[in-house]
Amino acid sequence: MWSFSHIANEMHEWLSKTFNPTLTLIIEMVIAGVAVIGLFAGLGLVLVIMERKVSAWMQIRLGPNRVGPKGMLQSLADTVKLLVKEGLTPDGADKFLFNLAPFIAMIVAMLLMAPIAFARDFQLWDMNIGVLYVSAVSSIMVISILIAGWSSNNKYSLMGAMRSGAQIVSYELSAGLSVLAIVVLTGSLQVSDIIQSQKDGWWIFKGHIPVIIAFVTFIIAVTAETNRAPFDLAEAESELTAGFHTEYSGMKFALFFLAEYVNVFIVCAIGATLFLGGWMPFHIGNWTDFNHVMDYIPSSIWFFGKTFFLIFVIMWFRWTFPRLRIDQLLNLEWKYLLPISMINLVVVTAMAILKWHF
């Protein structure tokens, strides 16, 4: 059957036959790098046009409709525009850090790609601490925002950076706790194990209400962690004009922009993996016929479908809700989400021990 893993294996075999092992490794690395860059850029283009269309339809508008068929090439045109714009560095800025920040943002976003299973057996590195790795690496994102905001020598940026510092670190807790709920249920940190455990049903279905609560907490927390509205305090357009990237322009701004969207993709992919079964098709208990039909849909389509559904939900939030104020944002985390997810984790543990899940 045609699949990503099949292609990868074929290629690996052919390369091993043709070249010596070192060269094979290097060629594979180059191919992987190019593929990731392509995925990265492609995701940026797709997510931007998706966001614009979603927002337009929710706002009874048409959205971009000039470039390409139904405006689908709009984000490509925007990229070209950003490419020829001047990336200005303000005079008063800390130039080194100012230019470093977008790189950090990009590296973090890129590193998070490693443990994601895009399709059946198609993963860059199926590390045994996959979930821990994700939550560890995603913490670095805040550093790039802090650097960007601080080094800009702009008061709006500084405020935005400070806000996002408090915000991201706070929400990491409940995101981590809700991830732990799944880890408790599966007993493994490895992404492939977690997906395998959902062979006969996704966790969101077989985990009863506690897992649904964990899922909702997770979605809220990652929305906050990626600085998306209604938690976009770091940008807070109507208060801080553009928040931490006020001074960024041209390609440097575009990198932040891209990193933000890729981060949204990644957290949604993690959410899809943990709660919705990743690339695992939709299976119901022992309805073998039904499960077979589901198996015919390629695993990558399952994965991207689930991920994009979650991305849509996050966009849906953005175009519906007003923004929270900074103290309310932290109240929500410390007074509502954190206690709820702590209690929820205990309940999930009890459930796992009692084997109440399917």
Add this chain to the structure above:
Amino acid sequence: MSKEINHKEPSSIPPSGGWGGYIKDVYRGVKSLLVGMKRTMYYFTHHKEIITQQYPDNRETLDLPDRFKGEVVMPHDEKNEHRCTGCQACELACPNGTIKVITQSVILADGRKKKAIDKLVYHLELCTMCNLCIVACPSDAIVMAQTFEHSVFDRNELTKILNNPGSKIMEGVE
């Protein structure tokens, strides 16, 4: 320096008190959010509600009401005649000095001298479309046109002479 800031408590939902209130708050909050999401989802799926006008594409069907105040024009009939007597009422009525009436005296066929307009200069760039000149005109010589795409590259082009070259005043208009 002393800073006596009249600090107000940051607002949160007035707590209903106790654990029941806590859960009630969460329930009410989530419900209100879901109601809003339902509304946006309705519009997301109902594309018929879209109200965007695709302006440059719908130029042909664009229907401006006949009272729309676009710019001042002076209608001429097929004999290249207009109704302006050069009385300067419009010039006086205009708050901005948009209209300048330049008159000349012409000698009529019977030898009498008569005042008539040489040029009626109209500065579109100064005009605020207030309609006062149209109201002031005793002989209905000028009207508002329904044009609205006025942008040009050189602002001198906005200074217009409303009467056609070689035009005359219509018979019977005093």
Add this chain to the structure above:
Amino acid sequence: MLNEELKTKITELLPAATFEEGGDPIAIGWLTIQVEPGDWLSLAQKLRNDNSLLFDYLFCLTCIDWKTHLTMVYHLSSTRYRHNMVVKSKLDRNKPEIESVSAIWRTADFHEREVYEMFGVNFLNHPDLRLLILPDGWEGKNPLRKDFEDAVNMIKL
């Protein structure tokens, strides 16, 4: 309170006040009084605090340049009794000075700053008498005075 009653009441409070007849005769028929700048602050306090007057709403504060003198105009209203009154005060055009009433009606703060820059009236004891509308460092005449001419920006019709 009717104008007649107001009149007697104000004569009680400030015998020196003169009443202007015919000012705004047709309109709402507001009582108009003339006071000396020196009497204004004490009268204002009484107008604001007297229980039968209670002029607590200063809804308009402006100045008129009469070329020979300036006239401050205060439009007062009472939110309880719904009566209105106009107080005018003549100022010397070369050295216009009057007591600030911003401690009595807070709205006078901004309005007095506006009059200060537009007419050059100096409000004594105003907490923060600075330019509000005109750009910082504005020097020269006061725009709303009759002899003001802006050579650069004024369009002559």
Add this chain to the structure above:
Amino acid sequence: MYRQTEIINDASQNPSLGGSGETGDLIINVGPQHPATHGVLHLVITLNGETIKKVEPHLGFIHRSIEKMCESLSYRQFIYVTSRMDYLSSHINNHACALCVEKGLQVEIPPRAQVIRVLMDELTRIASHELWWGAMAMDLGAFTPFFHAFRERESINDIMEETCGARLTMNYIVPGGVMQDLHPNFQNKVKAFMQLYKRKIHEYDELVTGNIIFQNRMKNIGYLSPEDAISYGCSGPTARGSGVSCDIRKIYPYEIYDKLEFDEVLETAGDSFARYMIRIREMQQSIRIIEQLIDNIPEGDFQAKTKAVLKLPKGDFYSRVETARGELGVYIVSEGGTTPYRIKFRSPGFSNLSVLDHIARGSKLGDLVAMMGTLDLVIPDIDR
């Protein structure tokens, strides 16, 4: 009596402030090029952390000296200028000026003209509040309501365009009546608009009013006591949110407002949410007024006979009307000539803005945006 607010010196005069590092006060300019100021308002904000210590408005970016300008225009001409003051309720501005001139001329306005004026006033009020609603939600970060508000506002603008010939600065009112008669389609279109409005009004609650985040952002924020509201000269929804009855249409009725049935909307909470609710409910009252009038427009002239050149008698004239933002006063001092000797526009925004510093102190930066939204500031109205 009002609560005394301490006067904090400007940082430029006090070198100990302004980022010397000791006090930790950050001085931030908000505006003139800022998404939340909706125009060219410039606020200098002294922040301590996220807490506002002081807000100082710097005005004048769009000051055109309309008062001076009007001194050289005739009584017919100056009305059009006032459309550019509070451009969102331009019709009501024109109305105020016309009323003041009519007072001086002592002309009787035909009943048809009065009804047309009131109808247009109320439509303008709804349009203004619609825009405010959308912009207010946008200030709080919800972008979608803005477009929904414009759907309704557009249909009002279409009505205006058809009858008055312009969408925003209508200049429809002349001393003595209105410039043109109503368009034949007017009644049908207004009815269609009212149907649309009633069909969509519940969406406002769903999207914004009932939203928990929105309520949290608005409630108990920017408290303005009734005494302060009066002392600061607030008017319109800003004062009525504090429970101060100040609707000129009720207290000093002009035109036919005394014959109409409508309520003066009052809320007593005095916070941002109260001011928000006032405007939402005011729109419904306007709809109510329009409903009463739309089928009962009397026949007759739409304009009283006036002389070609208007001359006001010597004296001063004052008219007060209720715009969408509050009380607009037009004060004309006449010397008996064809042009006013002095005109003063008592704009509602100017007084309402002065309260911003008072209510914003001690709250968060994000609240400032919400408060500015509820004050409904229109910058040309403030600067004039």
Add this chain to the structure above:
Amino acid sequence: MGASSLIVLIIAAVAFSGIAILISTFVLKASTNKQKGEPYECGIPTHGKTWIQLNVGYYLFALIFLIFDVELVFLYPWAVVAKSMGWVALIEIVIFFFILFMGFLYAHKKGALKWM
């Protein structure tokens, strides 16, 4: 691909960003003027220094976060084995959370979670 993929990813990220920025510097024709380098503050020259000691309440959150995050890291190994350990794990975590919660309540009572 294993751990080497991380190196690939870092190189890819740096290469991608670097190339993009390089292209944009080559393509554009930059104009220079003095105002360009000023910090953006709504068009008004900025007032005082930006890098001052801010009075922010954020750092308290950072401190509390630090405590909680360290606990969270401890939870990961626990979570992996929780299911196989059975009831002991549950009792452990309840005690653990109880202590943590007490600390949290203490911080709350002290007003550390109140925004400054």
